[in-house]
Amino acid sequence: SMPRYTLLLLPLIAVTLSGFAAAQKPRAVNYDELKVPDYSLPDPLLTEAGVRISDATAWREARRPELLKLFQQFVYGTAPQPCPIRHEVVSTKTDAIDGKATRREVDVFFGTSDDAPSRRLLIYVPNAASKPVAAFLGLNFQGNHTIESDPAISITPKWVRKRKDVTDGNRATAKARGTSASRWSVESIIDRGYALVTIYYGDIDPDFDDGFKNGIHAALQANVDSVPPDQRWGSIASWAYGLSRALDFLETDEAIDSARVAVIGHSRLGKTSLWAGASDPRFAMDISNNSGCGGAALSRRAFGETIRVINKNFPHWFCDNYLQYNGDEASCPVDQHELVALIAPRPVYIASASGDRWADPKGEFLSAYHADPVYRLLGTDGLGGNQPPDLPPPADTPLSDGTIGYHLRTGKHDLTAYDWAQYMNFADRHLK
Numbered sequence: 387s388m389p390r391y392t393l394l395l396l397p398l399i400a401v402t403l404s405g406f407a408a409a410q411k412p413r414a415v416n417y418d419e420l421k422v423p424d425y426s427l428p429d430p431l432l433t434e435a436g437v438r439i440s441d442a443t444a445w446r447e448a449r450r451p452e453l454l455k456l457f458q459q460f461v462y463g464t465a466p467q468p469c470p471i472r473h474e475v476v477s478t479k480t481d482a483i484d485g486k487a488t489r490r491e492v493d494v495f496f497g498t499s500d501d502a503p504s505r506r507l508l509i510y511v512p513n514a515a516s517k518p519v520a521a522f523l524g525l526n527f528q529g530n531h532t533i534e535s536d537p538a539i540s541i542t543p544k545w546v547r548k549r550k551d552v553t554d555g556n557r558a559t560a561k562a563r564g565t566s567a568s569r570w571s572v573e574s575i576i577d578r579g580y581a582l583v584t585i586y587y588g589d590i591d592p593d594f595d596d597g598f599k600n601g602i603h604a605a606l607q608a609n610v611d612s613v614p615p616d617q618r619w620g621s622i623a624s625w626a627y628g629l630s631r632a633l634d635f636l637e638t639d640e641a642i643d644s645a646r647v648a649v650i651g652h653s654r655l656g657k658t659s660l661w662a663g664a665s666d667p668r669f670a671m672d673i674s675n676n677s678g679c680g681g682a683a684l685s686r687r688a689f690g691e692t693i694r695v696i697n698k699n700f701p702h703w704f705c706d707n708y709l710q711y712n713g714d715e716a717s718c719p720v721d722q723h724e725l726v727a728l729i730a731p732r733p734v735y736i737a738s739a740s741g742d743r744w745a746d747p748k749g750e751f752l753s754a755y756h757a758d759p760v761y762r763l764l765g766t767d768g769l770g771g772n773q774p775p776d777l778p779p780p781a782d783t784p785l786s787d788g789t790i791g792y793h794l795r796t797g798k799h800d801l802t803a804y805d806w807a808q809y810m811n812f813a814d815r816h817l818k
């Protein structure tokens with residue numbers, strides 16, 4: 387039998403253990419619509435001082451700059467000023483994709499000095515084009531060599547996320563060639579007359595939390611010294627910065643019409659494409675595929691992934707000020723519909739997947755819905771029709787006749803040929 391002193395201690399141990407368990411227990415992820423907290427969203431058409439915005443000029447001159455600044459200060463962080471760029475063509479293949487496209491690899495250097503760091507663009511332009519074409523520009527997750535199987539595409543020497551069988555630890559290998567092809571529809575993009583430009587996101591800034599000792603964070607550190615530490619740029623802002631510098635290069639490229647570039651991204655890179663389009667008005671169209679928390683999904687719904695969870699798992703994605711809203715979404719001065727509104731009046735397409743509850747499909751749609759008034763104020767038809775629907779359309783039924791497009795695809799968190807087909811239909815209407 388137990389010694390007497392242990393018996394005496396038992397209640398104490400039990401209380402301590404249960405307290406410990408309560409403190410350690412992660413909050414359950416909410417997937418129940420009935421448990422979505424009551425929330426009220428900040429009004430994109432009301433300034434911080436309470437002034438109602440009722441015309442396009444006031445939006446452009448007062449509210450839009452104010453909102454952009456709030457997102458820089460409290461969500462993504464403030465990026466350095468654009469650096470000058472130079473470029474070098476690394477390879478050219480005129481008969482890529484069965485002779486339908488010219489494929490180039492171009493290194494874009496961030497800075498003009500000899501030792502400026504570079505990022506490698508992989509560019510496909512349809513050979514059938516007789517004048518500069520519209521383009522899709524998007525980051526990829528695993529390296530340019532995963533887009534299609536051509537063995538001539540260079541393999542990144544930089545850090546990549548580990549992937550079973552196709553990487554060697556955090557190094558890319560030839561085994562991954564073409565393994566992301568299903569996400570890139572290169573041939574159909576070319577067939578439909580568009581160029582495709584992609585960059586490996588880790589080539590811009592590696593996706594792990596090491597206090598920003600590498601990538602463009604380290605290279606441009608001196609340029610953010612004047613920014614208060616809590617609002618320095620996170621990784622999402624650095625990837626978006628890389629997209630903007632790619633656009634700087636495209637402005638000098640004769641094959642692509644830089645005034646008709648759609649920025650596209652999936653998941654964390656969909657958060658990035660939204661921020662790229664919000665912070666750089668040169669992007670003519672914006673596509674967010676399954677971007678979820680910190681992307682298109684309303685944070686105040688706290689459905690699926692929340693600010694607390696995303697900051698815990700990915701402390702390097704946002705600026706440190708964003709940590710304040712862990713478990714306290716309501717005190718954030720902005721919500722994600724205002725990120726969408728920053729893109730107005732340019733066409734924006736938000737897509738969700740039915741099996742991607744983590745990203746909160748309904749919350750992604752509601753961002754579009756609550757950005758609609760800004761789109762209409764700026765003279766567009768927003769989500770289309772006289773009155774936008776306040777609920778997402780049924781699965782596989784795109785709502786894309788307006789300037790804001792949306793669809794809910796059946797299936798899992800992914801970027802598929804179905805998604806691309808909708809984006810190209812949308813681009814046909816807005817970029818051709």
Ligand code: GTR
Pocket residue numbers: 652653654655677678679691696
């Ligand atoms: C998840 C993360 C999401 C999304 C996704 C991705 O782990 O929670 O916000 O970004 O990664 O990028 O694949």
